[in-house]
Amino acid sequence: xxxxxxxxxxxxxxxxxxxxxxxxxxxCEIDIYEVMLKRITDEFLxxxxxxxxxxxxSAEFIATAASLIWFKSxxxxxxxxxxxxxxxxxEDPHFEIIHHLVDYCRFKNxxxxxxxxxxxxxxxxxRGSEKIGEAKRNLGIEHLTLEDLAGLFQQIASKAKRENxxxxxxxxxxxxxxxxxxxxxxxxxxxxxxxxFHAELSRLELIVxxxxxxxxxxxxxxxxxxxxxxxxxxxxxxxxxDRSQ
Amino acid sequence: MSKEINLFISEMETGTEExxxxxxxxxxxVLRQQIKRIIEAILxxxxxxxxxxxxxxxxxxxxxxxxxxxxxxxxxxxxxxMSQQRAFRLEEIAQGYILRTCEEFSPYIESIGIxxxxxxxxxxxxxxxxxxxxxxxxxxxxxxxIRGVDSSGTIYNLLERQLIEPVGKLEAxxxxxxxxxxxxxxxxxxxxDLKQLPPLQI
Numbered sequence: 001x002x003x004x005x006x007x008x009x010x011x012x013x014x015x016x017x018x019x020x021x022x023x024x025x026x027x028c029e030i031d032i033y034e035v036m037l038k039r040i041t042d043e044f045l046x047x048x049x050x051x052x053x054x055x056x057x058s059a060e061f062i063a064t065a066a067s068l069i070w071f072k073s074x075x076x077x078x079x080x081x082x083x084x085x086x087x088x089x090x091e092d093p094h095f096e097i098i099h100h101l102v103d104y105c106r107f108k109n110x111x112x113x114x115x116x117x118x119x120x121x122x123x124x125x126x127r128g129s130e131k132i133g134e135a136k137r138n139l140g141i142e143h144l145t146l147e148d149l150a151g152l153f154q155q156i157a158s159k160a161k162r163e164n165x166x167x168x169x170x171x172x173x174x175x176x177x178x179x180x181x182x183x184x185x186x187x188x189x190x191x192x193x194x195x196x197f198h199a200e201l202s203r204l205e206l207i208v209x210x211x212x213x214x215x216x217x218x219x220x221x222x223x224x225x226x227x228x229x230x231x232x233x234x235x236x237x238x239x240x241x242d243r244s245q
Numbered sequence: 246m247s248k249e250i251n252l253f254i255s256e257m258e259t260g261t262e263e264x265x266x267x268x269x270x271x272x273x274x275v276l277r278q279q280i281k282r283i284i285e286a287i288l289x290x291x292x293x294x295x296x297x298x299x300x301x302x303x304x305x306x307x308x309x310x311x312x313x314x315x316x317x318x319x320x321x322x323x324x325x326x327m328s329q330q331r332a333f334r335l336e337e338i339a340q341g342y343i344l345r346t347c348e349e350f351s352p353y354i355e356s357i358g359i360x361x362x363x364x365x366x367x368x369x370x371x372x373x374x375x376x377x378x379x380x381x382x383x384x385x386x387x388x389x390x391i392r393g394v395d396s397s398g399t400i401y402n403l404l405e406r407q408l409i410e411p412v413g414k415l416e417a418x419x420x421x422x423x424x425x426x427x428x429x430x431x432x433x434x435x436x437x438d439l440k441q442l443p444p445l446q447i
Contacts, residue, residue, distance in 0.1 A: 103391060106445045110375035113443060114434065115366065121435040122361040123351035124336075127344055128292045 152233070156197045156206045172205045177212035185222065190236035280304050280315070281322050284342075294341025294432060339431035340438055373399045374408060378430070379445055382412050382423035400424065408433060 184191055196213075197206050213235065216222045225234050268276065283304055287295055301315055319342060323335040333346045346354060366374065373396050376388050388396045403409045404424075412425035426439070436442065 100391075100393075104393065107372060107375045107379070107391060110379060110442075110445060111368075111371040114375050114378075115368075115371050117434050118366060118371075121433070122365075123348040124345040124435060125351070125354050125359060125361065126292050126432075127289065 152193075153210060155193075156210055157203065172208040174208055174211045174215060177209050178215055181209075181212055181216055182221070185235075185237035190234050193233035193235065196235065276308060277318060277321075280307060280310070281318050281325075283307055284319060284322060288335065288342055288344050291343070294339045294343040294428075296341045300342065336435070337437050338435055339428045343432075367399075369394075369396070369399045370403060374403060374426070374430070377403075377409055377424055378426050378439060378442060381425040382415075384415050384421035384423055386421060388424075 196209060201209075213222070213224070217224060221238060222235050223238050225236065284300055287300060287303060297312075297316070297319075300319070301312060304310065304315055319335070326333065326335055331347075332350050333344050336343055336345055338345075369392075372392060373388060376391055377383055380387070380391075385397060385400055388400070400409070404411075407427055407429045409424045409430065410427050411422045413423045414420040415423055430436075431438065
């Protein structure tokens with residue numbers, strides 16, 4: 001597992017071998033056409049060695065390293081006078097990967113420019129492309145529509161473990177859950193919906209917690225808000241109310 | 246308010262009184278004004294760029310004119326918004342015309358919960374998009390070859406966001422799908438057409 005983590009660090013920074021190669025060349029600050037293959041290859045191998053990566057995950061990286069070494073050795077070999085007319089085919093293997101890299105760099109730059117352009121463009125708003133008030137809508141009890149409620153409850157119910165038709169004693173009380181929620185609010189502030197209603201709980205308990213949330217909303221002690229970006233529902237306490245009772 | 250309406254009616258009356266084939270300067274002014282208002286109304290009601298052809302079709306139902314004249318009128322409208330210092334501009338994007346707010350009002354617009362920031366592209370998505378924009382039509386294996394990594398997930402996301410679309414099949418073994426950029430792409434990046442993209446560097 002530890003190894004797994006390390007490889008993700010590598011893969012996170014460099015999406016593929018080309019990107020890693022690009023980074024190394026960039027670091028050396030040399031002309032892309034005069035890359036010292038030995039130096040690059042050494043560093044490349046060192047990086048792979050450093051993170052003892054499982055072969056299946058780093059195969060692409062190793063393949064690139066191998067081709068780099070191949071190019072290097074090809075260059076080191078004494079050059080014979082061309083025997084075959086096919087010489088052009090092998091003409092400059094060095095050039096081949098560099099050409100590939102240059103191509104990749106071009107698009108990397110182009111992508112950067114696209115992102116810049118995107119940011120610049122995000123300040124121009126066309127007409128009526130979005131509905132107003134979708135961001136952080138407060139789902140206070142008075143704004144909560146029946147559909148919202150039904151939707152929320154459906155979500156919760158679908159999570160509940162399937163229970164066989166056994167009768168249980170009433171183990172959960174709304175008042176207990178209210179106390180629990182209050183404690184949770186003071187301890188950790190906001191709670192997400194999914195955190196509160198996790199799947200291990202029984203259906204009945206989920207219902208009781210849901211009722212407790214509704215009750216606290218009615219009392220104005222908490223507010224339920226939908227985060228626009230993640231579509232996650234967050235419950236957080238309202239401090240302006242006097243809660244000493 | 247009532248004054249405005251009266252003004253308009255009197256203008257219309259002068260327009261109908263002298264229905265001669267040769268237009269007096271006054272009549273022409275009224276006519277041009279009315280066409281501009283039609284254009285304005287169409288653009289106002291549309292959240293996506295409206296093509297020149299579409300505008301022409303509609304304007305022709307009111308009064309037939311040469312495309313050059315219509316183009317002039319659109320430009321006049323564009324100038325008017327600027328000289329009147331309106332909060333929006335008439336812009337040419339994705340081979341069409343659209344009204345968009347000026348950038349200085351973006352903080353206010355965002356404060357009421359309208360934001361375009363959620364649409365941001367991820368790093369790999371931008372890379373794939375750049376490759377497609379500059380090399381279209383292109384297949385997934387060709388994109389993979391340039392990037393040195395698998396791009397199928399990214400392509401799927403871009404397809405879903407309608408920034409790219411399949412434009413055909415390559416006549417090669419397996420007949421891989423060719424991808425190209427869409428109108429949504431041009432809209433997203435505020436481009437008139439692909440020629441507006443800077444040339445590839447190095």
